[in-house]
Amino acid sequence: MRALALALLAFPLLAQHGRYLSDSNNPAIGDPKAIAAGTKLFMGSCAGCHGPDGGGGARGPNLVRRSLWHPLSDDAIFQVIRKGVPGTDMPPTKLEDDQTWNLVAFIHSLTGPASTNPVPGNAAAGKEVFWGAKAGCANCHSILGKGGSLAPDLSNVGGSRPLAVIRESILEPAKDLSYLGNEAAVVELKNGKTITGVAKNRSNYSLQIVDAKGRLHLLQMAEVKKLTISETTSMPTDFAKRLTRDELRDLLAYLAAQDIRLETAKGSK
Amino acid sequence: MKRALLSLLLAATAFAQVRNEDIVKGPGADWLTYAGTYSGWRYSPLNQITAANAKNVVPKWVYHVPGARGLRSSPIVYQGVLYITNTNSVYAIDARSGRMVWQYADPRAKEGGVNRGAAIWADKIYFTTSDNYLVALDRFTGSLIFNRKFADVEKGTTSTSAPVIAKGKVIVGSAGGDGGMRGFIMALSADNGDELWKTYTVPAKGEKGSETWGDLIEWGGGAAWLSGTYDAELNTLYWTTGNPWPDYNGSVRQGDNLYTCALLALDLDTGKMKWHFQFTPHDTHDWDAQSWPVLIDTQIMGKPRKVVLHANRNGFFYALDRVTGEFLRATQLIDKLTWAKGIDDKGRPIMLPNSEPTPTGNWVCPSVKGATNWMGQSYNPGTGLLYVLTLEQCGMYFRSSQNPEPMKHFSGGGATEEGGQVVLRALDPKTGKRVWEYPMTGAGRMWTGTVSTAGGVIFSGDDDGHFVALDAKNGKNLWHFNVGEGLTASPVVYSVDGKQYVAIASASAVFSFGLFEPAVPFEPPVIQMKK
Numbered sequence: 001m002r003a004l005a006l007a008l009l010a011f012p013l014l015a016q017h018g019r020y021l022s023d024s025n026n027p028a029i030g031d032p033k034a035i036a037a038g039t040k041l042f043m044g045s046c047a048g049c050h051g052p053d054g055g056g057g058a059r060g061p062n063l064v065r066r067s068l069w070h071p072l073s074d075d076a077i078f079q080v081i082r083k084g085v086p087g088t089d090m091p092p093t094k095l096e097d098d099q100t101w102n103l104v105a106f107i108h109s110l111t112g113p114a115s116t117n118p119v120p121g122n123a124a125a126g127k128e129v130f131w132g133a134k135a136g137c138a139n140c141h142s143i144l145g146k147g148g149s150l151a152p153d154l155s156n157v158g159g160s161r162p163l164a165v166i167r168e169s170i171l172e173p174a175k176d177l178s179y180l181g182n183e184a185a186v187v188e189l190k191n192g193k194t195i196t197g198v199a200k201n202r203s204n205y206s207l208q209i210v211d212a213k214g215r216l217h218l219l220q221m222a223e224v225k226k227l228t229i230s231e232t233t234s235m236p237t238d239f240a241k242r243l244t245r246d247e248l249r250d251l252l253a254y255l256a257a258q259d260i261r262l263e264t265a266k267g268s269k
Numbered sequence: 270m271k272r273a274l275l276s277l278l279l280a281a282t283a284f285a286q287v288r289n290e291d292i293v294k295g296p297g298a299d300w301l302t303y304a305g306t307y308s309g310w311r312y313s314p315l316n317q318i319t320a321a322n323a324k325n326v327v328p329k330w331v332y333h334v335p336g337a338r339g340l341r342s343s344p345i346v347y348q349g350v351l352y353i354t355n356t357n358s359v360y361a362i363d364a365r366s367g368r369m370v371w372q373y374a375d376p377r378a379k380e381g382g383v384n385r386g387a388a389i390w391a392d393k394i395y396f397t398t399s400d401n402y403l404v405a406l407d408r409f410t411g412s413l414i415f416n417r418k419f420a421d422v423e424k425g426t427t428s429t430s431a432p433v434i435a436k437g438k439v440i441v442g443s444a445g446g447d448g449g450m451r452g453f454i455m456a457l458s459a460d461n462g463d464e465l466w467k468t469y470t471v472p473a474k475g476e477k478g479s480e481t482w483g484d485l486i487e488w489g490g491g492a493a494w495l496s497g498t499y500d501a502e503l504n505t506l507y508w509t510t511g512n513p514w515p516d517y518n519g520s521v522r523q524g525d526n527l528y529t530c531a532l533l534a535l536d537l538d539t540g541k542m543k544w545h546f547q548f549t550p551h552d553t554h555d556w557d558a559q560s561w562p563v564l565i566d567t568q569i570m571g572k573p574r575k576v577v578l579h580a581n582r583n584g585f586f587y588a589l590d591r592v593t594g595e596f597l598r599a600t601q602l603i604d605k606l607t608w609a610k611g612i613d614d615k616g617r618p619i620m621l622p623n624s625e626p627t628p629t630g631n632w633v634c635p636s637v638k639g640a641t642n643w644m645g646q647s648y649n650p651g652t653g654l655l656y657v658l659t660l661e662q663c664g665m666y667f668r669s670s671q672n673p674e675p676m677k678h679f680s681g682g683g684a685t686e687e688g689g690q691v692v693l694r695a696l697d698p699k700t701g702k703r704v705w706e707y708p709m710t711g712a713g714r715m716w717t718g719t720v721s722t723a724g725g726v727i728f729s730g731d732d733d734g735h736f737v738a739l740d741a742k743n744g745k746n747l748w749h750f751n752v753g754e755g756l757t758a759s760p761v762v763y764s765v766d767g768k769q770y771v772a773i774a775s776a777s778a779v780f781s782f783g784l785f786e787p788a789v790p791f792e793p794p795v796i797q798m799k800k
Contacts, residue, residue, distance in 0.1 A: 145407070145414035153412035159377070204793065206366040215284050216370060216409040218349050218363050222791035230799050260416040261377050 024074030028101040029108050032118050038106025041099060049089065053164065054110040059089050064164050067111035074112075077104050114166060114256035115158035121246075126254025129247050135239070137251075143258060149214030150198050151235065152182065159259030166255050170248070173235040184230035185209055189223055199229070286391045287347060289436055293501050300346040300761040303386050303431040304645060308564035309498035309507075311647040311720045313762035317769035318784060319724040323738040323747040327785045329770060330367025333778045334360060339757055340774035341383045343431065343645065343718070345394070346763040347408065351772060353779050354384040354431075357398045361411060364772070365765045367781060371411030375404070379422050385496070385643075386431030388439065390459045397428040397441055403462045417462030425450030425488070425676045433496045434459055435506075435537055443470075446492030446511040447555070449485075449675025454493045454508050454533070456540060466540035470510045470528050481524035488675040489522070490514035491529040495559040495643045500575075503592065505543060506535040507564065507577055511557035515673040515681025517626040517666060518553070525550035530558045532579060534594060544594030546616065548581045553626055554608070554633065554666060555684065556582040559643045563655060567698050569597050578698050580646065580657045582639025585612055586701050600701030602641065602694075605634040605661045626666035626682045634663035637684035638715060645718025645759030647727065652741045654695045654704055656727055660715040662689025689713025691732040695744060705744040709733070718759025720771065728771050730756030736773060736780065752780055 028034035043052060049060030056062030072080070081100050084092035095103065109117045130137045131147075140151035157166060168175065185199040187209060197211035207219040207227070236242070243251065287301055295306040296313050305311050318326060334340060334355050342354045351364040358374040380399035387396040393405045393414055401420035406413060419441060420426045429444045438456040446452060452470035457463065470491035472478040479486055490513050497508035510533060513519075513526035530549040533542055549556050563578040569588055577591035584606040588597040596616030608624035624633050640659055647656045668682040691714070693707040711732025719729040726747065727739040734755055738748040752775040760773035772781040 142407075142410075142412045145412070149407070149410050149412065153410065155413035155416075200370045201363070201368045203366075203368060206363060206368055208363050208368060208370045210410055214407065214409055216350065218365065218370075220365075221794055222789070224794040226795045226797065228797045228799055232800065260375070260413060 024104075026074065026101050026104070028098070028105040029074060029112075030116050030118065031105060034102045034105040035109050035118070037099075038102035038104070038109075041095075041103045042106050045093075046103075054107065063107060063111050064162055067162060068165065071111070074104050074108055077107055110164060111162050113159050113259065114161060114163040114252075115259035115262060117163065117256075119163055119253050119256040121249035121251075121253030123250070123253040123257045125246075126250035126252065129243065129251040130254055135243060135247070135251065136236075140235070148212075149210060150212060154255060154258055156260045157258050158256040159261055163252060163256055167252055170239050170251070172237075173233045174237055179230075179233065184234045186228040187219065187224055188226040189219070190225045191223070202227075285348075287389050288391075289501075292435070296762065298764045299348065300344065300763050301389055302345075302433060303343055303388070303496045304498065304561065305720070305761065307433075307435065307499040307501060309561045309646075309648075310563065310650075311645045311718065311759065312649055312722070313720065314723045315762055315764055315769045316722060316724040317764070318722065318726055318738075318771070320726055320740045320742070320747060322784060323724075323726050325785045326738060326748050326750075326771075326782050328750065329781045329783045331778050331780050332360070332362050332367045332369065334774075337777045339383065339755070339776050340779075341385050341429075341716075341758050342774050343386045343759040344761050344772055344774070344779065345387050345389050346761060346772075347389055349765045350408070351763070351779070351781075352387045352389070352394050352408075353774060354387050354396050356381055356384050359387055359394060359396050359404075359406065359411070361394070361408070362779065364763060364770065364781065367779075373404070373406055373411045373413070375402070375416075378402070380427050382427055382444070383429050384431075385429055388432040388434045390434040390437070390439070393459070395432050395434065395439055395459070397430075397432060399427050399429070401426060401428045403432070403439060403441060403457050405459075405462065415462050417457070419455055419457055419462070419464065420453070429494050430496045433499065435499050435501070438465055438537060440497070440506060440508075442493030442495070442508070444492050444494035446490035446494070446514060446557070447516055447680050448678050449488035449490065449514045449673070450492065451487060451489060452491035452493050452510055452529075454506075454535065454540070456537075468533075468535055468540040468542065470531075470533065472527065478527035481527045483522045483524070485514070485522055485673060488514055489526065489529065490516075491531075492557070494557075498562050498564055498577075499537065500564055500591065503575070504537045505591070506537055507562035507591065508533050508535060509558040509560070509562060509579075511559060512552050512555045514675070515679065516553070516555045517680060517682025517684065518668050518673065519551055519625070520668075521673055521681075522551075526552070530556060530583075532558060532562055532577065532589070534591065546589055546594050546596065548579070548585070548587065549583045550617065552583075553668075554583075555637050555680070556635075556639050558582065560641050561646045563646060563648050564591060565648055565698055567653075569699060576698065578648075578655060580641045580655075580659070580696070582635070582642060583609070583618070584635050584640040585609075585618075586657075586696060587612075587616070588698065588701065598701055602657070603635060603659050603661055605663055606640070607632075607634045607663070626668035626684070628668055628670065630665040630667045632663060633666050635660065636662040636664035636686040636689065637666070638662065638686060642715065644716055645720065647719040647721040648698070649721040649727075649741050651723055651725065652695075652721075653697070653699075654741070655698055656719045656721060656729075656741075657694050657696060658715060658717065658719060658729065659692050659694050660689055660713060661692060662686055662713050686713065691715045693719065693727075693729060693739070693744070695741075707739055707744040707746070714755065716755070716757040717773075720760045720762055722762055728760045728762070728773070730760075730773065734775075736760075736782070750782070752778075
């Protein structure tokens with residue numbers, strides 16, 4: 001069974017405060033030139049503490065992961081760059097407005113929803129990868145009602161997750177994940193039946209499990225004889241080898257385009 | 270034996286899909302549409318909890334909805350899962366244990382505001398975002414099936430009501446009438462969200478009915494912000510409309526302002542208006558007609574009739590023939606009523622002087638909240654009574670001379686609400702008269718709906734945060750439970766494993782209640798963690 005995958009993608013929404021990072025209409029956001037200019041500024045002034053990919057360092061937090069549990073609006077990032085964070089090592093700056101926005105655009109490209117940033121690759125080719133047998137993503141994941149039901153729905157993955165997080169979830173699915181709410185489970189009932197699936201929730205008293213056919217079983221622990229829970233992900237961990245560089249890039253482009261808030265004529269992409 | 274049979278039956282129907290006939294049949298173990306039945310009864314045939322044993326009701330579980338502050342949502346329950354909405358989000362909860370199964374949230378929706386509930390059809394759960402997207406989700410996993418925009422928030426329209434689904438058509442409405450917009454009711458395909466029809470509640474310039482307006486007709490309001498009811502036999506939807514805009518300044522919209530503050534009878538297949546009845550022509554008190562069009566067949570004035578009952582915010586309780594729209598009768602719903610001395614034989618109010626909003630204000634009863642409002646009412650076929658929460662309250666109504674500007678939160682004036690008492694009233698649909706009443710203590714807030722059962726019990730909320738059980742025959746209090754915060758939603762009744770529950774959303778949580786049972790110790794399972 002290839003139960004869960006991208007569990008990381010399912011959970012941070014729980015703690016999400018307010019809107020995601022797409023509040024600003026500033027033209028710098030998503031503009032490749034502004035992002036390139038912002039990259040230079042970031043490498044010169046910010047990367048020393050926050051790391052060149054925003055992944056954090058000894059003195060500065062991981063900007064990408066922080067955005068998952070407490071995303072800041074573009075305007076709020078602008079203000080943090082301007083004013084710093086009093087009482088920490090984050091100093092105020094004296095950049096001009098347009099330079100500051102370039103920097104915000106670069107940080108947005110690291111931490112904002114993938115769909116709001118320029119992404120390399122061919123989404124149409126990535127669609128073939130997603131739905132094809134080689135990658136097998138759709139065995140477990142669904143998009144707009146098609147695909148499997150054992151792993152998180154990806155209909156809005158590009159509209160809710162930074163590209164870096166999507167990439168990491170594919171290449172290193174077993175890294176640093178919390179599976180609670182997506183645990184691969186095998187349940188043996190006292191009546192002799194066995195259910196294999198994903199535990200959406202469980203306590204000492206009840207268990208809610210979705211099986212491979214996508215059906216939900218609501219159980220009382222009094223009915224359960226034995227419960228086997230996987231401590232790791234059922235998502236394959238070999239995508240770095242299984243897919244070519246181009247296939248991976250295109251797959252990322254396809255996933256980045258999955259955004260339920262992009263206006264589409266027919267509601268499907 | 271009975272229980273064994275029941276669980277066998279449950280096993281046989283496991284993983285069924287919700288069909289039209291299931292909703293037409295009305296609630297049993299499940300609660301499949303906003304008001305329980307298409308006819309708007311909020312009545313359950315379950316009879317495990319009775320007037321005799323309601324004293325043994327206890328809370329079974331509580332689910333705190335993340336971030337919720339004033340839930341208005343009435344749950345849907347199907348096969349042991351309870352679905353509740355908050356603004357731009359849905360939660361699926363194990364209806365027996367209160368444990369969350371899945372959640373769906375769209376934090377990028379452009380508006381906030383309340384949400385009144387979800388709908389179910391086949392294997393999908395439906396709700397609308399505040400910025401007018403119809404969202405369909407897999408009922409088992411919460412995975413998105415489709416997300417379709419049906420109206421522009423930029424034109425002043427938002428969405429708050431629970432969809433009603435009949436014959437594969439998802440009926441949605443429109444909110445925002447206090448800021449200027451053009452109200453409508455729409456049918457969307459349950460399969461893919463495609464628009465099937467759209468009926469405006471205010472005519473376009475030059476259309477029939479436009480002569481009852483002035484220049485502001487394009488922003489005339491008439492929002493349809495509450496779900497309506499449906500007669501499957503007549504294939505007719507009964508939907509109410511809100512106030513004309515600007516709310517308190519009628520001088521800029523001389524005439525009746527059709528079809529605001531009205532009840533519309535629409536053909537389900539085409540959306541075509543079969544008839545309309547306007548309760549408050551040329552409203553200047555924000556008395557939207559949003560309360561329940563309850564469909565019953567009964568004797569009225571000596572004749573058996575297909576009737577639609579309507580307790581209106583303007584203070585009168587109406588009975589209409591629901592086939593023809595003919596006005597049959599109106600009686601006074603509340604005691605404090607100063608704006609009209611009655612309703613004439615055509616159904617028009619007989620106005621009293623000094624009731625209009627003025628620059629210095631006029632003192633009018635009922636208040637702007639109205640004699641009743643959108644909360645669920647319950648019709649109980651066992652007692653033959655309709656249970657309606659009412660408010661005895663008055664207030665000052667002011668008119669502003671400012672030029673009306675749409676979409677600027679400008680309503681042409683304002684109103685105050687002073688004091689007031691909430692009274693739950695049992696009305697006899699045959700006569701329109703009160704049979705009994707249950708006065709409540711509280712601040713005159715009035716937002717809890719009612720549900721009633723074949724066990725002869727009414728469940729509702731006190732005006733001060735108590736969930737209560739009353740005897741449906743005489744209004745006697747049987748039981749109460751303090752939820753510790755305001756109740757602004759309507760309760761539902763369901764059963765799992767043959768055990769009856771009653772659930773209601775408080776301001777921030779969902780509570781589910783049932784009869785007391787001692788805990789049964791059990792042998793815990795072997796739990797193995799596998800690397």
